[in-house]
Amino acid sequence: MDFFRSIGITEIVFQFMLVNSILGLSIYLTLYTGMFSLANAGFMAIGAYTGVILTQNFDLPLGVALIGGMILGGIIAIPIGFPVLRLKDIYLAIATIGFGEVVRILILNFDTLAESITGQEVKLTRGALGITGIPKITETWQLIVFLVVVAYFMIRLHRSRFGRAMAAIRQDEQAAANMGINVVYVKNTVFIMSAVLAAAAGVLKAHLTRTISPGDFGFDQAVSILAFAVLGGTSTWIGPIIGGFVLTALPEILRDFKQYRGIVNGSILLLVIVYLPGGLVNPAGWSRLWKRLRQSPEAGENHART
Amino acid sequence: MNLTQQIVNAIWLGGVYSLFSLGYALVFSILGILNLAHSAIFMWGAFIGLTVVLRLNVSVWLSIPVAMLGAGIIGVILDAVAFAPLRRRNAPRISQLISSIGASILLVNIAQLIFGTQPQRFPLGSIPAESIEGLPFRITPIQIIILVISIVLMIALQFLIRRTRIGQAMRAVAFNQQVAGLLGINAGQIFQITFFLAGALAGAAGVLFGLAYNSMTPFMGDQVALKGLTVIVLGGLGNIQGAVVGGFVVAGLEVFSIAAGGSNYREAFVFTLLFLMLLFRPQGLVGEAQQNRA
Numbered sequence: 001m002d003f004f005r006s007i008g009i010t011e012i013v014f015q016f017m018l019v020n021s022i023l024g025l026s027i028y029l030t031l032y033t034g035m036f037s038l039a040n041a042g043f044m045a046i047g048a049y050t051g052v053i054l055t056q057n058f059d060l061p062l063g064v065a066l067i068g069g070m071i072l073g074g075i076i077a078i079p080i081g082f083p084v085l086r087l088k089d090i091y092l093a094i095a096t097i098g099f100g101e102v103v104r105i106l107i108l109n110f111d112t113l114a115e116s117i118t119g120q121e122v123k124l125t126r127g128a129l130g131i132t133g134i135p136k137i138t139e140t141w142q143l144i145v146f147l148v149v150v151a152y153f154m155i156r157l158h159r160s161r162f163g164r165a166m167a168a169i170r171q172d173e174q175a176a177a178n179m180g181i182n183v184v185y186v187k188n189t190v191f192i193m194s195a196v197l198a199a200a201a202g203v204l205k206a207h208l209t210r211t212i213s214p215g216d217f218g219f220d221q222a223v224s225i226l227a228f229a230v231l232g233g234t235s236t237w238i239g240p241i242i243g244g245f246v247l248t249a250l251p252e253i254l255r256d257f258k259q260y261r262g263i264v265n266g267s268i269l270l271l272v273i274v275y276l277p278g279g280l281v282n283p284a285g286w287s288r289l290w291k292r293l294r295q296s297p298e299a300g301e302n303h304a305r306t
Numbered sequence: 307m308n309l310t311q312q313i314v315n316a317i318w319l320g321g322v323y324s325l326f327s328l329g330y331a332l333v334f335s336i337l338g339i340l341n342l343a344h345s346a347i348f349m350w351g352a353f354i355g356l357t358v359v360l361r362l363n364v365s366v367w368l369s370i371p372v373a374m375l376g377a378g379i380i381g382v383i384l385d386a387v388a389f390a391p392l393r394r395r396n397a398p399r400i401s402q403l404i405s406s407i408g409a410s411i412l413l414v415n416i417a418q419l420i421f422g423t424q425p426q427r428f429p430l431g432s433i434p435a436e437s438i439e440g441l442p443f444r445i446t447p448i449q450i451i452i453l454v455i456s457i458v459l460m461i462a463l464q465f466l467i468r469r470t471r472i473g474q475a476m477r478a479v480a481f482n483q484q485v486a487g488l489l490g491i492n493a494g495q496i497f498q499i500t501f502f503l504a505g506a507l508a509g510a511a512g513v514l515f516g517l518a519y520n521s522m523t524p525f526m527g528d529q530v531a532l533k534g535l536t537v538i539v540l541g542g543l544g545n546i547q548g549a550v551v552g553g554f555v556v557a558g559l560e561v562f563s564i565a566a567g568g569s570n571y572r573e574a575f576v577f578t579l580l581f582l583m584l585l586f587r588p589q590g591l592v593g594e595a596q597q598n599r600a
Binding site for chain 2: 036083084086087089090091093094095097098099101102105106108109112219223226230259260261262263265266267268269270273274277
């Protein structure tokens, strides 16, 4: 423990590492099914605000808030998923970016909107300043338990009929449909699961950071979540967890170079996608990189082409 | 609400949006990828222009071609670092989208390190600010010049693509890279030219945007990045004339929603439009339906 503390990984950093792993897993579900959705920051915002309003305005315990946030995230995912999941790769990405922005703007203006409808003063999301003074009630053990449960769920999922269907859709959607897989059903269910997980991470994270504002859940957050999964790799469920751990811990370990933080993050994302396309947790990718580095530049070139 | 005034505002703002989005559309039409680092190049263009004005004491107008050149070169470097290695490997389009996000983070943070995070301005008096007298609406000379430069650049691009040999080669590569290669067109070079042009257009838009609002931060790209997406979706992804139309539509929507008192929701309107377009007309306002999109 002392070693970790000495390199900058305090308990709060460890807690963020755990939360970010959950976020990484939430986008992993959609990526594993071949859907490039960037809606997770939006669902995280829905979870965070629902959770905080439940614990602060209604004095409910964190567990209830967690379930409440997850349910609302899942419910909102249903009408979004049906039309949006008909789109593919870049089109899906753009549409989900649009969804995330609309969620952010609606939360930003929720109070004034509600006031104009009800005619009474509403103070729920508190506009651009966000909600402050949230007690820090998420415990480390709760996060570990939650992550272990999610990881167990992932293992079971991959071995199930449904998980195989997810992988099949990623490989070839048309072929999967021809094999009798209900593509629309699988895609929508995965989208809802992903939203539920992102909302849960939102509830947990909101009770760690003490304050939340709509700006925390913008496009930047969506990109960070994507980076956790891409860095770790999306071929197994371990990837996003490692990715979340590394990308959260690294800036703390390198805290002496704080002004270079963004440069390090950007470079990592770029280097991984260019040289290790399968992410960190991908033995095949490492051995390919090793071979390329050992071969002469020309041979490496040929290898890259094949 | 003065209707003429709103239309005038929408037109000059639309010019800047169109100019910015042309680069997005150009890259998408030739390479089929979405370059999310485009807004970072836009920001770099603005800062290159500003640096030239501050350090070399030249006029604001001379800074525009310099910024275009600088931003174009950044575009070519971006291609070499973030896109060319993935192209060689035949990586999926999504990987290229992710690498462009990485490049964008990198470019914004380098700018932050060099230029700081405080808003910066062109020196006082370098931009004519008084509005022109004797018109039924308010317009400053700078707004007229922005519109004129935008339109000139758009026409120049159209000419380059439709009427020159380079443009022909670009269209050939866009149509079928392999066949174009067999006919002796160096696709790699065409991609570099494309990125140079897209970067130059973004740089020009950046300087003009900086002149219009006279406030530049490394995060100024965020203001247009997602709006640019809406613009090219409205135009039909990769449709260059469509992007021009889309720019004016988005600017109009924004200006009129502010005028109607919904300034808090103006972005919600824009993104809702984006969302609905993708669902109901993914081929854009003017395009024809294609199979692989929906």
